[in-house]
Amino acid sequence: MSRYRYGAYEDGPDPLAPPYDVRDALDAVGDSVLEGTRPEEALRDLLRRGLPGADGRRGLDDLLRQVRERRRELRDRGRLDGTLEQARALLDTAIGQERAELFPDPSDEARLRETELDTLPADTSQAIRRLSDYRWRSDAARATFERLKDLLRQDVLDAQFQGIKQAMQSQDPRAMERVKDMMAALNEMLEKDARGEHTQEDFDRFMERYGDMFPDRPGNLEELVDALARRAAAMDRLLASLSPEQQAELAGLMDQVMQDAGLAMEMSRLNDALRSRRPDLGWGTPERMNGEQPLGMGDATTALAELADLAELEAALAQDYPGARLDDIDEEAVRRALGRRAVDDLDALRRIEAELERQGYLQRKRGKLELTPKAVRRLGDTALRRVFAQLTAGRQGDHDQRDAGQAGELTGSSREWRFGDEQPLDVVRTVSNAIRRNAMDAGPLPAPAAGGLTAVPAADPSGGASGTPAAVPPARAGRPGRPGGVRLSVDDFEVQETERRSAAAVCLLVDLSYSMVLRGTWAAAKQTTLALHALVTSKFPQDAIQIIGFSNYARTLHPTEMAGLDWDMVQGTNLHHALMIAGRHLDRHPDFEPIVLVVTDGEPTAHLRPDGRSLFDYPPSPDTLVLTLAEVDKMTRRGAGMNFFMLADDRRLVSFVEEVARRNGGRVFAPDAERLGQYVVSDYLRVRRGRR
Structure with missing residues (x-):
């Protein structure tokens, strides 16, 4: 009988998980939009914060934080002069062993040898070059010096080709010959590619012979060039990060190793080709390492290459350059640096950005992201749900009753x-x-x-x-x-x-002046507008609603326009013009019940002149007040009660609305900004339930 063991699925996202509900992301974007943020900024903020909900994914800020922590860990790993330190230690050991062998010998030859050792240059690379032809008296010293040369050869080659160090640990002389053949074949392949003669078959044959020297297993020449160029640039940054004395010493060691191995010419050709192909990799840029542990040249180069990759990834995750998109983030770089889970988080962020556009909630026009009417309806429904959530259950004005009759008002x-x-x-x-x-x-x-x-x-x-x-x-x-x-x-x-409900003609007049932003009431006005529009269109479709925004001039607003609307940084609160537009809307629906709601934080300070231009004056001119009150009187004759929602306690505003209430019979409210939607919706329902 077969036995099975079950555990968590680790090979990517859960294949049985339900699809992500894009509406939750839209609501999150909508929260920012309704607070006055532009749609493109709201989406960017969502991607930075991460997806909402219990199953949400981490945002770009969390991934960016991990990348920065990883960079700090690498910088604290060790020092870049480890190869120099180890080379000096082995050289000193070999010289000490040779001196110990020479000391008992009273001959002049022994004294001459000691003199030669005493006059060795302080520079390690030059000392090694002088000793390359030295005939060691001590077998132990000779073995130590050979170990030093092997170490340098392995480290220098590993710094250029990650994976060669393991191949070079073999004492077989054919291993070095194979490295020479690989470099010659690689340079030949690069030259053919520069002439446009390279084919994928050439690369496949190269990898069949030398693929064990490239543990990343690149799939084509471009991937191989990218890996080699990044490592060569990291080696160049290692040199640039050392002191001038250390730079000269390490460069001399590398040159000595390449000369001894017969690779100097091939390595020079390769570095020239890599620089010309990838000049963008920051060659010669110094990097700071703060650790105490000395690193070998290969390990230091690997650390610097990873630091360079993390720097690129950090810039991509920051998304703070013009035209930044999530597609700019290299998924493979994320996988190498942060693991599979981070890739899944990135995929989720990419999916939500694409899904919002695919499902018709966002659209791009002339490179600018905009909300669609479908998205605005959703935002209006969300705003309306929040308004009703604030209303006391069962109180007058609560329109969300499930047991109410649908035929009309009770008599x-x-x-x-x-x-x-x-x-x-x-x-x-x-x-x-x-x-x-x-x-x-x-x-x-x-x-x-x-x-x-x-x-x-x-x-x-x-x-x-x-x-x-x-x-x-x-x-x-x-x-x-x-x-x-x-x-x-x-x-x-x-x-x-x-009694069957009569249809209503609803006018919502919203102040768009800059003072609404200064007082922090602009977002509440937008939320209220969308909530009222959603209520009227969904629960009272027979009603005719018009949204009118006013500052120095007034204009009719569509809900889609209102959602992404910015305030008007102009002078003037032209209620006179807004009431004229509202009056024309009521006159087009003479048999409808008139409802006029005004949201403002200031008294009228502008009016239309006979030539159609706006005239601003503060304090308000007598003409502004006379003309505005004349439009109020016209509303009264139409039978339209005007209810004012004051978002400021300015003395002049209070005096004006009290005069309007006296002439018109409407009501005056002074709600807090966060309760504006509750007041407006409740008042609309109260007036709407009245009978003509």
Whole structure:
């Protein structure tokens, strides 16, 4: 019998996980948009913060923080002069062993040898060059010096070709010959590519012969060139990071190693080709390392190459350059630096940006990101849900009742039920009719219908009747007044009378002046506008709503425009012009109930002149006040009550709106900015439920 073990799935994202709900991301973007942020900035902020929800992914800021922590760890790993330090130590050991062998010998030859050792240059590379032809008397010293040369050869080659160090640990002389052949073949392949003669077959043959020297297993010549160029640039930065004395000493060691190995010419050709192909890699840029542990040349080059990759990744994750996109981030670099989970987080961020556009919530016009009407409807619904969440359950104005009748407003009267009625059932009158009828019936109670059921009208989900009888269990048998209950008949049922709602013409006038931003009320005004528009279009589609923004001039606004609208950095609060536009909207709907709502934080300071131009004056000129109040009087004659929502307690504003209330009979509110939506929506519902 087979046995199975189960564990967490680790090969990428969970294949059984539900798809990410793009609407949550849209709501997160909408929060920023409704606070006054442009859509493109809001999306960028979302990608920086990460996706909302319990299953959300980390954002770019978290990935960027990890990259910076990794860079600090690498810098603290060690020092860059480890090869020089180790070479000096081995050289000193070899010289000490040779002196120990020479000291007992009284011959002049021994003294001459000691003199030669005493006059060696302080520069390690020059000392090694002088000793390359020295005939060692001590076998131990000779072995130490050979170990020094092997170390330098391995480190220098490993600094250029990661993976060659392992190949060079073999004492077989053919290993070095194979390295020479590889470099010659590589240079030949690069030259053919420069002439346009290189093919993928050439690269495949090269990798068949020398692929073990390239542990990253590149798939083509470009990948190989990229890896070699990054490592060569890191080696160049290593030299630039040392002191001038250390630079000269290490460069001399490298040159000595390449000369001894017969690779100097091939290495020079390769470095020239790599520089010309990738001049963007920051050749010669110094890098700071703060650790105490000395690093070999190969390990130091690897650390510097990784630091360079992390620097590029950090710049890509920061996304602070013109035209930055998530596609600029190298997924393979993320995988190398931060692991698979970070790649999954990046994929999720890329997917949400693409999905918002694919599903029709965002669109680009002339390179600028904009909200679509579909997205604005969603934002309006979100704003409306938040408004209703603030309303006290069951209070007047709460329009989110699930058991309310849909036929109209209650009149307080009732009538007998007729087939097809949708009005709510009048339970008290229905039961009273049954009691009176049973009291007048002196005979026995009628037998129940077949199956113990009595026919009654079926109530619809809203509390009214659907028009057809339905079978319901009867009350327990008994006469009136007894505990047994009351038996109902179809003739007993009555419904509450309602009056059909009239359509309304709604005008919402929103102040767009710069003072709204200064007082921090601009975002609340946008949220309120979208919430009211969502309420009217979804719950009262027969109503005609118009949004009017006003500053030095007034204009009609579409919800899509309102969502991404910026404030007007101009002087003037032209309520006079806004009321003129609102009046034309009401005149186009003469049979509709007029509703005018004004959101402002300042008194009128501008009006339209006869030539159509706006005139600003502060304090307000008498003409501004006279013309504005004249439009208020016209609203009064139309039967439109004007309700003001003041977002400031300015004395002049209070005086003005009190005068409007006296002339028009409207109401005045002074809500906090965060409760503006609650006030406006509640007041609209209160006025809307009134009957003409």
